[in-house]
Amino acid sequence: MKCFGFLFSVFAFFASARADPTWSEVGLAQLSDKNISPLGQTALALKPAEWKHAETPNFIYHFFHGFVAAPVSVEAEFYYRVIAKELEKDTTQWERKSHIFVFERPEDWKAFQQKAALDPWTGGIHSGNDLFLLRDSELKFKGRTLGHEITHLVLHRFFGSGIPLWLNEGYAEYASTRAYASFERARGFRAKPQSQAIAPTDFIPVGKLAGALSYPGEDKQVATFYAESEKLVRFLSATNKPSFLAFLEAMAKGNKFDNALSRTFGSRFTGVDSLEREFKVYASKDYAGE
Ligand SMILES: [Zn+2]
Known part of the structure; x- marks a missing residue:
């Protein structure tokens, strides 16, 4: 789902590149959930040799540099736990994970937008089980936009796509x-x-x-x-x-x-x-x- 909450300012939250303690960088073939959606495949087809991959208990990350994407995992897992508790849901046994694609360069993001036919102003998009976003290193962290997008992922995981x-x-x-x-x-x-x-x-x-x-x-x-x-x-x-x-x-x-x-x-x-x-x-x- 396309969001009005823009994502361009999410990532400078941590001065250092902290990761969730469970963060582990692996090859695409080693991911526990290798189901990449068509939109995800479109993303990975851009610069296919440069994407890296990692996972934590509830999310899979596709990115170019670990120090850029790792801080996202801290928030992703934190929000996941808070929301799962709030919704009184437990999915620790689930094997299907949400995928987060982290773009770094505006030109790559632009190319993805064109291929995926997204609105030009979109700074981040939630689509089914996936979240695509552009990290903008120029801007300092501003609040809870990543949390907003993570919530969509968690809701989708718990309730599917029927929520109005x-x-x-x-x-x-x-x-x-x-x-x-x-x-x-x-x-x-x-x-x-x-x-x-x-x-x-x-x-x-x-x-x-x-x-x-x-x-x-x-x-x-x-x-x-x-x-x-x-x-x-x-x-x-x-x-x-x-x-x-x-x-x-x-x-x-x-x-x-x-x-x-x-x-x-x-x-x-x-x-x-x-x-x-x-x-x-x-x-x-x-x-x-x-
Ligand atoms: Zn939204």
């Missing part, structure tokens, strides 16, 4: 905000998850948000789409966590929003209207939690 757009983006924002705060805390920074208020005039009706099949056309509406989706995930999860997890399962299996809501939150909300009345008030407030 608002829920996929909303959950990715929600989880990466929370996980990033704990990532920062683990490294000794004071951090609390932040969530910005939605002005009532910008508020997208829940039915419209839930039914969106593509991103809004204007930048400002796109920002509201992400923020409000995150708020709705946060609101439902805070209202009743087990109900929210059941709701997520139901949506991933293709239930309609109102049916999934009545099946999982039926004793709390009489319908979408009653949810919206409460949610609109909730969304209009800033949030800074633990």
Whole structure:
């Protein structure tokens, strides 16, 4: 899935090239999961002699230099653990891994974009079980964009491709905000998850948000789409966590929003209207939690 959250600034996070302790660099033929998607094969076909490969328990990495890609593994595994715990899922026995392709040179990324027919502005793309991204050494690390993309990978691994757009983006924002705060805390920074208020005039009706099949056309509406989706995930999860997890399962299996809501939150909300009345008030407030 194409994301509004750009990836161009993710990688300078660590001054040194730390890797997840389980990071191990191996040849393509030695990877535990050699299933490369067609889009992945397109990437590897560009400069085929130069790609290197490595893996950690839940991810496989394709890259040009270890010191560039290894820091990604620290975040990838960290986010994976936090999100799996949040979703109450355990996949330690799974053999299929997500693949992360790390480009370094803008010209290589451009060539890949052209071959893969991606939008020219895309700084990173999540597609099924794969994440493709461009590392930009000019820019310093900015927050949680990698976490957002990793969340899409983890959601796809747990629930497949049936999750609707608002829920996929909303959950990715929600989880990466929370996980990033704990990532920062683990490294000794004071951090609390932040969530910005939605002005009532910008508020997208829940039915419209839930039914969106593509991103809004204007930048400002796109920002509201992400923020409000995150708020709705946060609101439902805070209202009743087990109900929210059941709701997520139901949506991933293709239930309609109102049916999934009545099946999982039926004793709390009489319908979408009653949810919206409460949610609109909730969304209009800033949030800074633990
Ligand atoms: Zn996204």
